[in-house]
Amino acid sequence: MGRTTKVSGTVTVPGDKSISHRAVMLASMAEGQSRIRGFLPAEDTLRTVGMMIALGVDLQERSPTEILVRGGGMRSFVEPQDVIDAGNSGTSIRIGAGILAAQPFLSIVTGDPYLRRRPMGRIVTPLTRMGAVITGRRENTLPPLCIRGGNLRGIRYEMPVASAQVKSSILLAGLYADSPVTVAEPFPSRDHTERMLLSMGARVVQEGNEVTVHPPERLRPLSMTVPGDISSASFFMVLAACVPGSTLHIPSVGVNPGRTGLVSVLRRMGADVRFASPREEGGEPVADIVVHGRGLGAAEVPPEEVPSLIDEIPALCVAASMAEGRTEIRGATELRVKESDRIGAMVKELSALGVSCGEYPDGLWVHGPARIAPGTEVESHGDHRIAMSLMVLSAAAGVPVKVSDTACIATSFPGFPEALREVAR
Template sequence: RMGARVSGRQGGRLAPLAIDGGRLGGIDYATPVASAQVKSAVLLAGLFAEGATSVREPAQSRDHTERMLGAFGAAVERDGLTTRLRGPATLRAARVRVPDDFSSAAYFIVAASLVPGSEVEIRDVGLNSTRTGLLDILKMMGARVEVGDLREESGEPVGTVAVRASRLHGTVIGGDLVPRAIDELPVLAVAACFAEGETVIRDAAELRVKESDRVEALARELGRLGARIEPRPDGMVIAGGRPVQGGRVTSGGDHRIAMSLAVAGLCAAGSDTVEDPDNIETS
């Protein structure tokens, strides 16, 4: 639609793909799901296109690209769930400090919430509100989480997260919270296993098309440890408070499943062995 030529199997729909550039034109694109990756790809192409390019989303996705382009001098406009820019655009060099990754910090935050007597402080971590749904969900579950030293660096909110162990209870996770916590939902499912009561995760069908089908992977592997998880097309229902035992589980090649299972092992009654953990190195 922007003027590039894409060839591949099934009319350019399947890899391997060959992309021939050319004179691109701006477009108005509505994404079928809230996807920062798709949004970013269209906006980056829009930098080199003639005219305006806009991306409309059904819900707010991560906005790191928009913030970074602004830091490099691009005139990015945001109006609700629509982001637009005009090309061709000229960027200027800038000094950038990349904050620590919130998704990586999430496993330590959840572990500290679950392991009795724990107290963890994570400094200089990125606290972009499009990424920190996990903090809101943990607070809904009764976690003791505090955010301090909040500031902005290179257009990104940065600060310190302090968390202490606490008794968690079940909750309902859905709607606008999901895109803000989609990568953290696996470890939140682990937290739900150790919480009192039932936790429902819905509106999260995207979990089934990640590096693995994370709904089935969590139900299967955590089930081996004694958890009870009912898979649903767009999420799962987790019965909390059941005894979770140690055991042998596998990541299925998915780094977020591997790290979530490791957190489960910290709280299980007995040792937990996670097979195929090498993928964690790429996380």
């Protein structure tokens, strides 16, 4: 099996997608002017910008990565004149629904064919319990969603599955409730929303796996620089870790503890991954990531670890394909309802490439090291993370693989193919 002979240099990843979405939404709810630097100008995040503009928010683009938001306060939104199109962005529709559920008007949100297949019952149930009226296809579980908001009541909601999107949707609706709102998760998920709310003056209390938001009178404007996206960095971390002798630097990446599960697993597999110059920016921990490549061994990923690497599992499958032994991931049912069925998609495409692998209802296993079949054509399933993972596997193995429908990569990482070619030679 051939391999990429060298992975070296420095690669800069775009701003964090999760934080970019949240920064635009919360700045729109604040009183006064907010400035967001390092914004990710990708298809998904621009859908959130479009949603806020449809609600009457004054947003100005100083540059593709810097946005000024002149918020009129939590109760300044106006009824949208048309249907809001969230495109392929689950974050826009799910977290945005929490804001829309509190507004005294009607909103309709739809998306592209992929988004219209994704389950929305997980937000409809708690938001309805709070007092919103939400209807949708297939017994109110699929988009488009018709949301008639209004007076909301405080609730305590126990989430059956850990999800930062669902948690954030409930918390943002809770800002408008008549009493505190508490969300309990089976395992902790990323806490970008909670950190941002605290920096804007809201009272947010974390106790174990429970978080409570107290309805504020107002939110202070936001001024922050969005760190690099660790989900985007994951593809390059995996690539460098898989190729012995590699040294790769990825500067200014957000290393929120709720997002660094991949780093922990790669280290267990034998990878040398280090955080250099750790610091804090805008309430978020940031570091420069340095990866030195060497041989990898298999690892097990238990259910409690999954929320901290849910978006990175396709990339982890690449590392598992190149590692010695059987890697197993369980408790990842959430992957079935992402932009694609990521469990089924990765098993199908890895198998087509000659990788020994299989799936469970809640996860998958991969046995490496694989001998990748050259010249094979594989599918992205319209999923940006599947597309990028398969391209990284091709680069790490040093074997040409054709990935179909890579336009979806623009939803999170415009310029990824060029960045990959720059560091993998």
